Structures are given as C-alpha cells and as structure tokens.
Amino acid sequence: MARFFLRRLRHTVFVLFAISLISFFFIHLSGDPVMLMLPADASAEQIEAMRERLGFDDPLHVQYLRFLGGVLTGDLGNSLYYHVPVMELVLDRLPASLELALAAMAVALLVAIPVGVLSAVKRGSLIDFGSMLGALFGLSMPHFWLGIMMMLLFSVTLGWLPTSGRGTLAHLVMPATALGVSLMAMFARLTRSVMLEVLSLDYVRTARAKGLSEALVIGQHAFKNALIPIVTVAGMEFGFLLGGTVVIETVFGWPGLGRLVVEAIFNRDYPLVQASVLVLAMIFVLVNLAVDLIYGCLDPQIRVFDEGEMK
C-alpha cells in the first residue's frame, strides 16, 4: 500500500503542476486586470505605472515562475480586489464548500442506493417504475428552480427553515437537498443498472445455489461488487460538487468557493482565481486518491497485485 501511495503522490504533483500552468495562461487570456482597476479615463502613463507596480509588465514566463515560487513558499500573493492574501480568502470559504458538498453527497447516496437496489431487485414492478420516474424528474429539474420552490414552501409559507446563510444544520438542509436531488437521481439509476448486471452474473446464482438468504445474496454477494463503479462515480462527482455549486450558493447565499471564483474571474483577480483553482484541483486529486484507496478495499485484485509488487 505504501508504494502505491507514493506512486500516486508523484502523479499528484505532476497533475497539480499541469493545472497551475493551464490556469495561469488561461486567466491571462481573459484580459488586462489593470483596465478594470483604473477609471476609464486613466492616462496611458497611469496604466503603465500600475502594470509595473503589479508586475504585469514582465514577460509571461517570468510572471509564471514568480507564481510557481509563490506556490512553493505558500504565498500566492494578495487579491487585486480585496487586497488581502488570497489563501486567507480561499481557506475562509473552503469549509463551507466542503460542508455543502459532503451533505449533498450524503443526501444523494443515502436515498439513491437503497432505491436503486430495490428497483433492481423488484425489476419491472410498480416500485421500480415509480422510482425510475422519480429519478427522471430529479434529473430534469433545474436545481436552482428546485431551490427556489423549496424556499417558497419551507421558508416563506411554512417558516420551518431559514432562507439563506450558513451556520446551523437548518441552514444546510435546503441547499444540500437542492444540490443532492439530481445526484440522487443519477445514483439511483446507476445503482439500479449496476445491480441488475451483477444480479445476472454466475456467482450470484452460485450464492443462491448454496442456500443463502436473499438478504445475503443481494446485500453481500451482489452489492459489494456493485459498489466499485458507484464509488468511482461518487469520487468524480464530489470534485464537481466542490467548485460547481455557484448557482445554489447564489440562491441560498451560501459562502462557498464557487461564488468566490466566479466573482474573481469577473474582477480579473488573477491571484485569487489561481489560488482557488489550485486548491480545488488539489482537493479533486486527493478525493481521487481516496477513491483509489477504497478500491483497494473493495477489489482484492488491485490490493493483492500491489502487495505482490512490494515483495
């Protein structure tokens, strides 16, 4: 396992380097931040002075190396807009993003897996039909609309839940559900189809031929095999959840990273965009590493081959 881990870590460093390179050059394509920072009637001298002060007059590769040096020392510079260290801003928002992503994923999986398994086992039944119809609704419903509808019902009409902000569990319920519903639908369909496939395999028939109860056949022999693709997809979706929740963050006034990044892009706040993208990428890579480690637990073939290498 240790060797596997080291090899993955090498990968990780390379991936992060590539991402820093791409994000650096792409954000520079978005235009000159100085034009946004100064009034429209600023003179050419003023603009030039500002560019020089911020280091934007250096060649691009010099700027990139400066940025890379900053990454290594942990100092990614100050925000051009907020005038505070960007890492402070990012780390301030990160817990909120993680909390929302984790909650949405939990809501999705806790409902989707039992529903998907049940649909597969009762294939063609009313339960199967009903839950797959529900899943179709879940997939086709835009989540901002669902968020607003929930807000109207639970906050405005019933007054049970706060409309926006972060803090208590009550604040988390609606954004996590609004975000989780489409995931839930996707996972329910995925679980159903994976379970259907696994249930038709020979070893499931063997398990039945041994006289095991249906609970053991489905819950143990089939489900452990079905978990492998589910974990893969969950890992990927989690990465998207971290950065791709801008709309829900906006609807519910959730202080997450997504909104911070989008605002930073509009402000051409280079250092902030770069820091956010780097942190998101790092988490994405870490989640994938975790998925690989879970694989090792689920699929003995991966684990045993790796141990074989160490000998």
Added chain:
Amino acid sequence: MPLLEVDGLRTYFRTPAGLAKAVDDVSLDVEEGEIRAIVGESGCGKSVLSLSILRLLPQPPAFHAGGEIRFGGRDLLKVSQSEIRHIRGNEISMIFQEPMSALNPVFTIGHQLTEVYRVHRGVDARSARRQAVEMLTLVGVPAPEARLREYPFQLSGGMRQRVMIAMALACRPKLLIADEPTTALDVTIQAQILDLMRDLRESLGTAIILITHDLGVVAEMADRVSVMYAGRVAESAEVEALFDRTLHPYTRGLMHAVPSMAGDRAQSRLTEIGGVVPNLTDLPEGCRFEPRCPLAVAYCRKKEPPLETYEGAHMAACWRAGDA
C-alpha cells in the same frame, strides 16, 4: 423409491418472440448414489432442467407450466422459499461450467466456503474454518490453509473447480448437479476433475446428475443416460445398453459426430447432423427431430412420438426406433 423423480416437467420462458418451451414434458429419475448423465446439444434444455430442480431460474421470464419434482417426499416446485433454501447447498448442491465466474471475485475462498457451514450448520467461524480445510483436503487442494485466504483469481481453473466441488459437497448432500463441470477446463484437468467426482461418489455416496454434451464423458462416468433434444427426452438407457445399440436416430447422429480413438479407420471423416435445432418458440407439429432426421417418413411430421420402453429400461421417443 428413487432419490429424485422428475415427472412431466414443463419449464417455459415468456419471450418477446413467444412462449419458449425449453423443457417440455420431461421425466427422469435418479437413484441414490448413481451417476445420471443428461446429454444433448446446446439449447436442448439440459441446463434449464438442472436449474429447475433447485428453482434457480429467474421467474419471470421462466415459469413452471406443469409436472412435479419429487425429492424426499416433497414436490420441490411447491415447497416454500425457506424450505428450498434449506435444500440448496445442503441436500442438493450444484456446480457450474465456468469456475471463474461462478466464484465471487471480491470474497476469499475461505469466506465463500465457510459460509455454507455457517448457513446450514449454524457453526461458529472457527469450526467452519476447520471443516473447510478438511473439505479442501478431501478434494485435493494443496496447502488448504493458505488457499482460504486467497481470492478466486489467484487460483487456476482446475483449482477453482475443486473449490466449487468442495463448496457443493460441504454439507454432504445426497445429490450433486454438475452442469458441464469440465467444459471450460483443459483436457488433462478435465480428467482429474472427473476422477475426483467419481471418487467422491464412492466415498460419500453422493448421487450425481451430470449435464454434458460430451458422449466420451458419459461413457466414462455415467450409470444411466438420457439424451435430450429440443426440450424433450429422445432416448434414455443404461450406458452400456445405449452404446451397445442406439434406438433414436438423433443419438446415433451424436455418436457419429464424436471422433473415435479406437481403430475404425474406415470412418475417417466425422459426420455431422444436418440442419439446426428447431426454434423453441416455433416447434414442428410432429417429431421435433423430423426436419433433420435421415429416417423421417411422412407420419413423423404428423404426430409427436411418445417416449416408449423397448428392451429392459431402454426408452426412446421415435416412430422408427431401432430401424437402421
């Protein structure tokens, strides 16, 4: 009284193309301790028959349209779910063609083997482990203690099939159903597995239903044999009697399609049976073999021949049974 009696079994499938009569009025019995072969081409219904006995077919699309399967004074088609679960792996066991896909890839051999003892014998983990080691030793798996910790993909095909047999015989069942147990194995391993099954029949007294398409295996292993064609029994006899004198033209065709090792240089080419197995959703009105039969006469097309007894226990379903 025979150990197992299949009486007029009909197992049909509802398919988009119509009703597929995979097993259509099949009767056969198995005596205690005997090896009973069922032989036929792919799609003749032999696997469906064997899966019907333990009710392992997915229902739907499969359903039992008639008949009885009597075992120990019960009709297996009528007993409750919990009763059939108690019989599976305990009184009647089954092994399959593909030992790789028949074992679960994510559980150790130990887990899959001890599970049988835990479920049927209610023993604790330690005792189950000890019995599992004994059983693996009995089926000739070397270093059984180490094997228990391994996963199916770490074993060879022959070893996997030995593990399957160990699992199947763990609770000393009265009947083992072996569905093409050696088809997926190398020839040398095939012989080893067949030897093992024969030895275990002697030492444990387990009756075996041996499903195969290989007449060589039948000749070597079986006491009695039923030849199936398109969901029906075409011919049924003691093995010596069948190889002595075939009554059904289909059986004869099967025998001519097997290369002979002993002399017989005259037969340098194998003869095949012309045509294909009829579609099970659209069977001919008369004899099912008539379209491919070298002996067919006009009457064969009109009426289906019943399974009738000829010399001793030799039975055949053919209007021209015994005609050369």
